[in-house]
Amino acid sequence: MPPAPTPPCAAPEHALSRRILVSGGSGYIAGFLIRQLVAEGWTVHTTVRSLAREAAVRELLAVDNTRLEFFAADLLHDAGWAEAVAGCSHVAHLASPLPMGVPRHADELIVPARDGALRALRAARDAGVRRFVMTSSVAAVAYGRGRGEHHFTEADWTPADYPGATPYIRSKAIAERAARDWVAREGGGLEFCSINPSVVLGPVWGRDYSASVIIVKKLLQGALPALPDIGFGVVDVRDVADLHVRTLNAPGMAGERFIASGPFMKLRDIAAVLRHHLGAEARRVPTRGVPDLLVRLAALFNPLAGAVVGELGSVRHQDASHARAVLGWVPRPVDESIVDAARSLLALGIVKP
Numbered sequence: 393m394p395p396a397p398t399p400p401c402a403a404p405e406h407a408l409s410r411r412i413l414v415s416g417g418s419g420y421i422a423g424f425l426i427r428q429l430v431a432e433g434w435t436v437h438t439t440v441r442s443l444a445r446e447a448a449v450r451e452l453l454a455v456d457n458t459r460l461e462f463f464a465a466d467l468l469h470d471a472g473w474a475e476a477v478a479g480c481s482h483v484a485h486l487a488s489p490l491p492m493g494v495p496r497h498a499d500e501l502i503v504p505a506r507d508g509a510l511r512a513l514r515a516a517r518d519a520g521v522r523r524f525v526m527t528s529s530v531a532a533v534a535y536g537r538g539r540g541e542h543h544f545t546e547a548d549w550t551p552a553d554y555p556g557a558t559p560y561i562r563s564k565a566i567a568e569r570a571a572r573d574w575v576a577r578e579g580g581g582l583e584f585c586s587i588n589p590s591v592v593l594g595p596v597w598g599r600d601y602s603a604s605v606i607i608v609k610k611l612l613q614g615a616l617p618a619l620p621d622i623g624f625g626v627v628d629v630r631d632v633a634d635l636h637v638r639t640l641n642a643p644g645m646a647g648e649r650f651i652a653s654g655p656f657m658k659l660r661d662i663a664a665v666l667r668h669h670l671g672a673e674a675r676r677v678p679t680r681g682v683p684d685l686l687v688r689l690a691a692l693f694n695p696l697a698g699a700v701v702g703e704l705g706s707v708r709h710q711d712a713s714h715a716r717a718v719l720g721w722v723p724r725p726v727d728e729s730i731v732d733a734a735r736s737l738l739a740l741g742i743v744k745p
């Protein structure tokens with residue numbers, strides 16, 4: 393008589409169903425991540441602050457609706473998080489405020505970023521989630537060193553209280569630190585890792601785009617008369633989504649931290665890419681630089697200028713070789729991300745040609 397077949401290895405129900413919570417479903421990066429996850433067979437739970445937004449977000453995402461469920465949850469309140477994560481084996485926590493301007497008080501960003509991450513973590517642990525991927529930022533890695541050229545890896549941390557730290561930088565540094573400390577103390581078996589992107593560009597899908605794309609919009613519109621001596625690492629939204637998927641699928645991610653960045657570019661480099669690829673559509677992109685002294689003077693009465701003063705003359709190389717080596721991540725050339733952001737802003741009429 394042939395031996396009885398070996399029973400299948402008992403896997404927990406949620407591990408088989410590939411069900412994930414992506415917080416902040418109305419967001420720019422979340423949109424690309426949700427599309428990729430659904431295409432790969434995941435069932436996605438997502439949160440919005442109010443279910444009044446569900447229909448509009450569903451329409452924009454345009455995925456198989458049977459694989460997408462919406463839940464109302466706000467970073468500032470406990471309600472809804474337990475329901476949103478129930479039955480999920482994974483969480484990608486993207487919701488966090490990324491405002492277009494500078495808030496009056498830093499706590500407007502710090503409190504939702506930090507307390508919201510802790511709410512999502514607690515709900516995830518209590519629901520038996522296996523892996524929690526937090527979308528942090530290079531804001532938590534690579535700021536606060538001042539002028540000159542600096543190199544950063546995942547071992548680096550932005551001091552959350554350095555002079556000139558913007559509320560957004562502080563919110564990301566404080567939230568990631570708080571999340572890691574909480575996981576070490578109370579996380580139980582929850583595997584935690586973070587992805588730390590630089591400035592995310594790439595195609596925009598609708599009129600509700602991320603604040604990171606504003607810089608391309610302002611350059612195209614000629615809203616900046618001249619270019620301050622500042623810059624940032626650039627990374628494509630499609631590559632950031634892809635890196636999230638890799639961290640969700642790969643084994644052994646506990647404690648990991650992955651910088652997601654392409655090369656550091658000064659504003660003048662980004663302006664040059666736009667002029668090179670867009671011809672007449674880039675005619676309002678400025679060519680001249682603005683002296684640091686003028687930016688410092690403007691900062692006395694303009695909060696947006698104030699937010700960049702600390703970055704004047706600073707070059708921050710953010711080394712993404714860890715993600716390349718461990719996860720096989722290969723980001724596209726950043727010129728493509730800059731040009732795709734610009735072309736989509738023009739195509740959607742957000743920037744008039």
Ligand code: NAP
Pocket residue numbers: 415416417418419420421422440441465466467468485486487488489490504527528529530564588589590591592593601602603604
């Ligand atoms: P986004 O489009 O502005 O998305 C932010 C999301 O957070 C939105 O869904 C927003 O919901 C949600 N949110 C904000 N405050 C909330 C609150 N109190 N309760 C519930 N949800 C709230 O920005 P994104 O670029 O996709 O950013 C996603 C994540 O990536 C954020 O954690 C951000 O810090 C991080 N990140 C972004 C960049 C970048 O350059 N874009 C770079 C590094 C890291 P509403 O639509 O209701 O406002």
